[in-house]
Amino acid sequence: MTIYNNLINGAWTAGHATTPNTNPSDQADVIGEYAQGDAADVNAAVAAAQAAFPAWSTSGIQARHDALDKIGNEILARKDELGDLLAREEGKTRPEAIGEVARAGQIFKFFAGECLRLAGESIPSVRPGIGVEITREPIGVVGLITPWNFPIAIPAWKIAPALAFGNCVVLKPADLVPGSAWALADIIHRSGIPAGVFNLVMGRGRVIGEALVQHPDIAAISFTGSVGVGRGIAEACVKSGKKVQLEMGGKNPQVVLDDADLAQAVELSAQSCFYSTGQRCTASSRLIVTEKIYPAFIEALQARMAKLKVGDARAAGTDIGPVVSQAQLEQDLSYVEIAKAEGAVLAAGGERIGCHTGSGKQGFFLQPALLVDSTPAMRINREEVFGPVASVIRVRDYDEALAVANDTPFGLSAGIATTSLKYATHFKRHAQAGMVMVNLPTAGVDYHVPFGGRKGSSYGPREQGRYAQEFYTTVKTAYTLA
Numbered sequence: 001m002t003i004y005n006n007l008i009n010g011a012w013t014a015g016h017a018t019t020p021n022t023n024p025s026d027q028a029d030v031i032g033e034y035a036q037g038d039a040a041d042v043n044a045a046v047a048a049a050q051a052a053f054p055a056w057s058t059s060g061i062q063a064r065h066d067a068l069d070k071i072g073n074e075i076l077a078r079k080d081e082l083g084d085l086l087a088r089e090e091g092k093t094r095p096e097a098i099g100e101v102a103r104a105g106q107i108f109k110f111f112a113g114e115c116l117r118l119a120g121e122s123i124p125s126v127r128p129g130i131g132v133e134i135t136r137e138p139i140g141v142v143g144l145i146t147p148w149n150f151p152i153a154i155p156a157w158k159i160a161p162a163l164a165f166g167n168c169v170v171l172k173p174a175d176l177v178p179g180s181a182w183a184l185a186d187i188i189h190r191s192g193i194p195a196g197v198f199n200l201v202m203g204r205g206r207v208i209g210e211a212l213v214q215h216p217d218i219a220a221i222s223f224t225g226s227v228g229v230g231r232g233i234a235e236a237c238v239k240s241g242k243k244v245q246l247e248m249g250g251k252n253p254q255v256v257l258d259d260a261d262l263a264q265a266v267e268l269s270a271q272s273c274f275y276s277t278g279q280r281c282t283a284s285s286r287l288i289v290t291e292k293i294y295p296a297f298i299e300a301l302q303a304r305m306a307k308l309k310v311g312d313a314r315a316a317g318t319d320i321g322p323v324v325s326q327a328q329l330e331q332d333l334s335y336v337e338i339a340k341a342e343g344a345v346l347a348a349g350g351e352r353i354g355c356h357t358g359s360g361k362q363g364f365f366l367q368p369a370l371l372v373d374s375t376p377a378m379r380i381n382r383e384e385v386f387g388p389v390a391s392v393i394r395v396r397d398y399d400e401a402l403a404v405a406n407d408t409p410f411g412l413s414a415g416i417a418t419t420s421l422k423y424a425t426h427f428k429r430h431a432q433a434g435m436v437m438v439n440l441p442t443a444g445v446d447y448h449v450p451f452g453g454r455k456g457s458s459y460g461p462r463e464q465g466r467y468a469q470e471f472y473t474t475v476k477t478a479y480t481l482a
């Protein structure tokens with residue numbers, strides 16, 4: 001079995017132990033053994049990054065552009081192979097996984113361009129004879145902590161802006177899916193960037209993540225993951241004066257109005273609730289449907305769900321791959337039971353199914369679940385499940401739909417299906433979410449525009465697009481006597 005080590009100061013370095021990376025479509029399939037680091041590895045990685053920072057932060061923008069562009073090109077050239085690895089370790093279908101890898105490549109190429117576009121301002125002083133310049137500088141060594149559901153895109157969209165703007169990086173990927181992050185680290189390592197500028201330390205969140213968050217030489221933490229872990233990280237960062245950025249959970253509403261195009265509303269709901277096995281922070285999990293279209297919508301959605309093919313993530317024709325792990329499968333199943341106990345009615349799916357794979361071992365397959373006649377106060381409508389489980393709430397009209405959509409502690413993404421310009425325009429302005437979709441699934445975002453939410457979903461500056469510079473740079477104001 002191949003052992004994949006950590007990357008510290010430009011050298012592949014063994015951890016104190018290794019963990020098998022297994023395939024959720026087939027638990028007998030072990031992809032490799034991945035290093036488990038410890039606090040000493042974090043210390044070594046941060047020291048290497050700290051030592052590399054003076055040269056990297058003042059290196060020419062052409063050199064940084066060329067390195068990021070080269071990384072992007074290799075990712076894109078290898079998207080099929082890397083997509084297959086991603087589907088194998090995380091369980092997205094192969095086309096979805098290839099799409100995610102392509103996104104990662106495009107992100108590196110976008111931020112290669114951003115190296116050249118970072119600009120300052122020159123402003124006259126209120127005092128005659130003095131010039132004022134406002135520039136952006138790198139912040140130092142950044143710790144990046146990423147979740148399992150986008151094993152290459154989320155690392156990419158934190159690493160690329162961090163490096164573009166002259167910072168050094170220690171990446172801690174999710175314990176469940178180290179393979180794609182390791183492959184990305186290998187590409188970055190071979191791109192020619194100096195030793196120590198980028199470091200990878202794999203291992204447990206409570207060990208590696210906490211050591212990064214507590215480290216005095218880390219200037220900033222960018223985290224994507226669960227609300228519970230994110231809040232703890234924010235508290236620790238505020239205490240120690242670190243800059244912090246959090247992207248966390250969602251309970252994204254999809255409103256369907258009486259005047260919606262029924263076929264379009266059904267398709268976008270099926271896509272955003274169930275594709276990628278519902279394991280997207282932008283997935284919709286609450287379908288809020290006005291009363292006249294409700295019966296036809298439920299019937300058509302059940303018919304659409306009956307056509308979804310659940311199976312091995314890498315098999316041709318699979319629409320919905322496995323749930324990522326046994327623990328996540330248990331969580332999904334338990335929420336179906338909680339919803340039923342609170343009075344919702346299971347109208348489709350919701351049971352574990354056996355899709356035998358090559359070895360005869362079972363993966364973690366769940367038939368996508370639809371719960372109807374649910375109410376806003378039920379736990380299924382308030383807590384993030386993070387699986388292919390959607391609940392439907394019947395409402396009278398647009399006003400009630402908007403109120404229910406906003407009645408959540410989260411605010412990442414919100415969608416509306418309507419043919420009314422009036423309601424679409426009102427929803428765009430009044431939905432309490434960072435991202436709003438009109439006649440589109442709540443999931444499915446571009447890589448060159450800001451990404452993030454409100455309320456309990458996000459904290460700190462936006463990720464992505466040119467807005468990423470807000471987090472990865474610090475502003476300097478310089479006064480010069482002419």
Ligand SMILES: NC(=O)c1ccc[n+]([C@@H]2O[C@H](COP(=O)([O-])OP(=O)(O)OC[C@H]3O[C@@H](n4cnc5c(N)ncnc54)[C@H](O)[C@@H]3O)[C@@H](O)[C@H]2O)c1
Pocket residue numbers: 145146147148149150172173174175203204205206208209210213224225226227229230232233247248249250280281384386412457
């Ligand atoms: N808003 C977004 O952009 C977005 C995107 C993807 C996923 N998510 C969220 O991520 C969650 C699923 O991902 P997950 O299960 O990997 O989340 P998680 O919070 O369990 O883990 C995220 C990362 O934090 C690390 N970690 C765990 N405990 C830690 C600690 N005490 N200190 C520091 N780091 C620690 C983990 O090892 C992992 O690398 C869902 O809630 C989902 O909504 C949000």
Ligand SMILES: O=S(=O)(O)c1ccc(CO)cc1
Pocket residue numbers: 150153154280281282442443444445446
């Ligand atoms: O909404 S999606 O386009 O599926 C999407 C892609 C990547 C990420 C990374 O956080 C989130 C959502």
